[in-house]
Amino acid sequence: MSLDYERERETFEWAIPDEYNIPAVVEDHADSFGDRLAVRFRDEEGGEAERTYADVRDDANRFANALADLGVGAGDRVMHLFPRHPDAFAVQVGALARGALLVPCSAMLKPKDLAFRANDCEAETVVVHEDLTEMVEPILDETPLSRVVVLDAGGDEFADPNWHSFEQLVAGRDADHEGPDLGADDPMSINYTSGTTGQPKPVLHRHRWLRCFELINAPYWWGVTQDSDFSDELLWATTGTGWAKWFWSPVGVALTTGAPQFVYEGEFDAETFLDLMDEEGVTRLCAVPTQYRMFTQVDRLADYDLELTEAVSAGEPLNREPIQEFEDAFGVTPRDGYGQTETVALVTNYPGIDVKPGSMGKPVPGIDVTLLDTQDEEAVEPGETGEIAVPVESPAIFDGYYEKPQLDEKTFHGDYYRTGDLARKDEDGYFFFEGRADDIIISSGYRIGPFEVEDALVGHEAVAEAAAVASPHDERGNVVKAYVVLADGYDGNDDLTDELQDYMKEQTAPYKYPRRIEYVDELPTTSSGKIRRIELREEEREKFGE
Missing domain, CATH: 3.40.50.980 (Rossmann fold)
Structure with missing residues (x-):
């Protein structure tokens, strides 16, 4: 599947039937092709199961x-x-x-x-x-x-x-x-x-969110539609059921279009996942950048005889090295895409695009994605950094916060929904992710707010102050780095670092604990006392060569 981008932008229509809902979609699939494989499942112990539509x-x-x-x-x-x-x-x-x-x-x-x-x-x-x-x-x-x-x-x-x-x-x-x-x-x-x-x-x-995935994520990212021939296809999205990405792909793409998909219960291991793709005949893969980076560290990668025809990525920017190594091994170029829990895919490397390494791609048809100045609603020029924004009336975004009108007023007060993510656009219309306007940390595809990490850290008796920032990491893209000001009577050493990390694993989800801790005398702050995390992030980039 190769798309004519300009033609798709000109002809796209938001065809969302008033009666659309996912139970009815599954009912239609069962009536039309009930014996088609819906889910092929395996677990770590070798257990297998299948479900038709x-x-x-x-x-x-x-x-x-x-x-x-x-x-x-x-x-x-x-x-x-x-x-x-x-x-x-x-x-x-x-x-x-x-x-x-x-x-x-x-x-x-x-x-x-x-x-x-x-x-x-x-x-x-x-x-x-x-x-x-x-x-x-x-x-x-x-x-x-x-x-x-x-x-x-x-x-x-x-x-x-x-x-x-x-x-x-x-x-x-x-x-x-x-x-x-x-x-x-x-x-x-x-x-x-x-x-x-x-x-x-x-x-x-609302239920139309899934229809939006069918109209956007399926053709402009995965490269499938309800009219696709699924006789030799098997889709695999490696996400878990508790994340929005589960709705983005296993539900919003595979289930809505009627595609067969593979589901594996076990935790990620690069060689295991490659073996599974080989054994199961997976043709389209959706993984996070960390997994692609881990794939390319496997010895003799090209020896795996995969049937992959498409590979997509989301969660954080995918750097050029794993893209090139994956393409060299399998002849398939991983295509990045961008969106949020609040949206569908907003920017993608659509099927047929010339992938620019490091780029999220171009805005998808049907959504007037733009980059706005962070201080007003003026679009920035090519090459300038702006905040990714979508018109508030677009079907591609969420319907507000559940019973939180005060949050709705703050979020939808202008003409645009502002994502809080920063990007720049080149002269060819490609978007490049630049960071978070609100200091969010993206590690292995997880979005981590620094406040939660800092708040938990200062709950330990040894910590007086803390600041959490993203620290570049070869495999995870970033890890959480904590700058810690110690309370009186404590010395920063390896034993205390181990103690703080164990403590954080008990206080927060495991992926949020600081994998790197540095002890400092004070934190950089603004005149009003707010932590200047930007200085700490820049320090991390300098340390790790980015």
Whole structure:
């Protein structure tokens, strides 16, 4: 698939039917090609499973019927916390068929993070994997959560009548479900941000978000449409179920178009993932830059006989070395793309583009993405750095924050939704990522707010002050670097560094702990006392040659 970019920009139309919703899409797929593979699954122990589109439809309807009996209906919030799993789509589509809102959560969160989300959106139901129930049990008394559905509980019986086995709930249920009428403007999900400048924010999306992925992400990034011939295709997006990227690709591209996809439960290992691509015949891959960098460090990379025809990347900028090495090994050029939890793909290296290493690509058709001066709404000139912005009326962005009108007023007060990300555009229209306007740290595709890291650090008795910034790293793109001012009576040494890192792993999600710590006498600040992280970031770039 190779696109005529200018023609696509001229002819693009936002065709979003009023009645659009993902349960109806899956129903249509099941009616049209129910025996087509929807999910091929493998786990680390060698277990395998497959689901056709008819299977996903039937199991989703069975789960929807079970939720109806449990009292879950339109507008209710259903949290979910489980690894990549063959029944993930049945759980999600089944909850949506009830008119409920999905609240995805990552297993890398802490119980206090889950409690915040449950209390903030007043969720009463959670679907949790059997291996992760210890994250839910401690918060039940302090949150509205009153129904717990356990995935992979098998035939286990729970003493608490509010706990239920997913397998037992769906067993013997009717595979037809009559739920509420749903449309494109009905709420679908609440995806929480990373908490860059404070507590995580509840990003509200409607069902049309998935239609936007079908119209944008699928053709202009993955290179597929509903009309594609999927007979020899297998898509693999390596993301987890708790992240917005799960909606970007496994749901928003594969499920909406009817493509077959591969899902692997295990943690990332470069050689394992290459073996899986070889064994399974993966043809289109979506991975994060860190994974591409790790792939290219495998010995004799070109010896892997992969069937890849396309490879895409997102989460952070992909540097030129892994692009070239991956292309040399497999004849496939990884194509970067850019977007947010709040949006669809806004800028991509679309199929057929001449990839410029280091560039996110060009703005996708249908979205008037521009770069604005950070002080006003004037577009910057080519070569100048500006803030990536999208007109507020665009279907490509979110619908505000869930029951947070005060945040909506701040976010949508002008003509544009400002992403907070900085970029520059060259004379050919290619965008190059320059950084975050709000100091966010992007490491291995994770977006990490410095405030959360700093706030946790100063909770340790040895830390008086702290500043967290991105520090360049060959594999992860960046890691969290903490500059620490010690409290009286403490000395900065390796033992204290180990102690602080262990402490942070207990206080925050594991990917947020500072992998580098430097002890300083004072932090650079503005006249008003605010930390000048830009000085520290520049120092890190100088240290590591960037």
